[in-house]
Amino acid sequence: MAIYLEFPRLDKAFPYRCIENDGSILTTPHWHKEMEIIWIVKGKVNLGVNDQPMQLKENEFVFIKGGDIHYVMASPKSERLVFQFDLSFFQDVMVLKNTPFTLEELFASIEPYSTFWRPDIQKKIVQLLNKLYQEGKEQQIGYAYAIKSLLCELITVMYRELDHFKPRMVSNKPYSREILEQLSMVFQYVEKNYTHPIKLADAAKILGFTPSYFTKFFKKHTGKTFVTFLNEYRIDKAKWILLNEDDPVTEIAGKVGFGSTKTFYRLFKESIGIAPLQYKSSTIKVAFGQDQI
Structure with missing residues (x-):
């Protein structure tokens, strides 16, 4: 998501x-x-x-x-x-x-x-x-x-x-406006608070759901748990900082809401496959050549 x-x-x-x-x-x-x-x-x-x-x-x-x-x-x-x-x-x-x-x-x-x-x-x-x-x-x-x-x-x-593609079935059904707006409320809450600790109950409260119902709702409409989404969200924010700023990794981990640098390193590598600084250098080299990003 x-x-x-x-x-x-x-x-x-x-x-x-x-x-x-x-x-x-x-x-x-x-x-x-x-x-x-x-x-x-x-x-x-x-x-x-x-x-x-x-x-x-x-x-x-x-x-x-x-x-x-x-x-x-x-x-x-x-x-x-x-x-x-x-x-x-x-x-x-x-x-x-x-x-x-x-x-x-x-x-x-x-x-x-x-x-x-x-x-x-x-x-x-x-x-x-x-x-x-x-x-x-x-x-x-x-x-x-x-x-x-x-x-x-x-x-x-x-x-x-276009003769270089193979049509494939698209399984995702379009969301209703109501569901999109509910998801947007959760995303906006995370955007505003991701630098601080966020509990599942806090996110559920935004929609007036119980934690149990919210867990099922979020998984059904995003394909992943809220905790997984939150971790991936923070990792994506970290990637953005890595490519646009020169902050040390330990500082970036704190900026995006990870209480532990060790946890940040582990989740980043699990998600991307390489360490944060490797991601920064390889992305600049492979995708953008010598141009300043």
Whole structure:
């Protein structure tokens, strides 16, 4: 489960938006149920999806499906466009059931980073993204129809021309708004208090649940226990500090809420497979080369 749950402000009648961000704007790890495409229009951007770091350069992009944990680090002298849309936008077409697999399955099975796509497909998608941006910026008469048409064209390219993926079943069912909001309340509580000791009973109280019911609720809707989530949350916070600051490991352990440095080392290695400083040096070397992150 993600660091925190985001609710993009999309119009229910037209669930789409495009955001312009420069390199000074970073986003900590989060997730949302909407689809997202990040297109680099200038410079280089350091980001990650589901704990896979990557550096993208101009005219490269990444597809982020609903539920993916993603973040963007400080990337000086860069610019990016962020496209977000809900799959309900295509409900009128989806009901026809004229494809061998669903949109959820399509987005779940493609390689997310365009770096690994065929150059001709990458170029075609970039042209579509540029048209999407221009339609939203100029907002000439009929622009809403143009935007939906362009998104449908983009999806058609994914269905017909991406020949390097194998469709697979997506078992996760979409959560109701109520459940998402309840989970968000828990995540926000953890975000505010993770630097201090947190008891299971404290988290359960946020939703008015007994510890026993909360344990079952959280495990059912996240696939893991609250304690496991809390430890992973703190580890993710530590990773963020490791890649963006120069604090000693002992200080980082305390900053993210671990009472014992020994426990922090053990859980970090169990989660990531390597020690904290090894993670920092290998991530910088492998993912970002010589660029400053």
